[in-house]
Amino acid sequence: EAGVTQSPTHLIKTRGQQATLRCSPISGHTSVYWYQQALGLGLQFLLWYDEGEERNRGNFPPRFSGRQFPNYSSELNVNALELEDSALYLCASSYRGGGLGQPQHFGDGTRLSIL
Amino acid sequence: AQSVTQLDSQVPVFEEAPVELRCNYSSSVSVYLFWYVQYPNQGLQLLLKYLSGSTLVKGINGFEAEFNKSQTSFHLRKPSVHISDTAEYFCAVQYSGGGADGLTFGKGTHLIIQP
Numbered sequence A: 001e002a003g004v005t006q007s008p009t010h011l012i013k014t015r016g017q018q019a020t021l022r023c024s025p026i027s028g029h030t031s032v033y034w035y036q037q038a039l040g041l042g043l044q045f046l047l048w049y050d051e052g053e054e055r056n057r058g059n060f061p062p063r064f065s066g067r068q069f070p071n072y073s074s075e076l077n078v079n080a081l082e083l084e085d086s087a088l089y090l091c092a093s094s095y096r097g098g099g100l101g102q103p104q105h106f107g108d109g110t111r112l113s114i115l
Numbered sequence B: 001a002q003s004v005t006q007l008d009s010q011v012p013v014f015e016e017a018p019v020e021l022r023c024n025y026s027s028s029v030s031v032y033l034f035w036y037v038q039y040p041n042q043g044l045q046l047l048l049k050y051l052s053g054s055t056l057v058k059g060i061n062g063f064e065a066e067f068n069k070s071q072t073s074f075h076l077r078k079p080s081v082h083i084s085d086t087a088e089y090f091c092a093v094q095y096s097g098g099g100a101d102g103l104t105f106g107k108g109t110h111l112i113i114q115p
Helices: none
Strands: A005-007 A010-013 A021-025 A031-038 A043-052 A054-058 A062-069 A074-078 A087-094 A110-115 B010-014 B017-020 B032-040 B045-052 B056-058 B064-068 B073-078 B087-095 B109-114
Touching: A005 A087, A010 A021, A021 A087, A021 A110, A043 A074, A043 A110, A054 A062, A074 A087, A074 B087, B010 B017, B010 B087, B032 B064, B032 B073, B045 B056, B045 B064, B045 B073, B073 B087
Parallel strands: A010 A110, B010 B109
Antiparallel strands: A005 A021, A021 A074, A031 A043, A031 A087, A043 A054, A062 A074, A087 A110, B017 B073, B032 B045, B032 B087, B056 B064, B064 B073, B087 B109
């Protein structure tokens, strides 16, 4: 069984640009979660998508957005990039149909560097 | 606000010695608890989870954890560590109710195995 895959592995941008990160969940998983792991700030919940809808978001500004496609893959878009957006962005997926408590399975992340 | 506290940022241990990594969470409502491990330049791998039932849960790689509701703790233990256990360990909580689904993570504990 293929795990959660993320692309690209690394992404280098400059301030003010836009970044698009992609995630393919484990087959059969309908929920996709995005997390930011920034130096000194730890892992912070960004967004949760399930069945194509945004279900919840963490304490991040609106320039962090995304979507989930009919095949359950997901994109995270970050507009107007700032230096502090430099971080490892992790995607996770889970089977939502079983309700809360379903373990989330993580990809290896996209390292976003802002110059 | 809901929070997870990992009391030690670093834990040095000699190889083949036992180890305990501490985790406390703040909530009186029902929770689901997880421990994840992160090796360098990788995503998070699920070690074990507590959903309900027996308070002692066993996970992969010889790790186990004990849920203590009265002390709101979920400490991770291993009776004998190996060099390969050197990694960052994260405690995570998912709170039932509120429809959040996103995990709240502790800051992580860096386990350093000394030969």
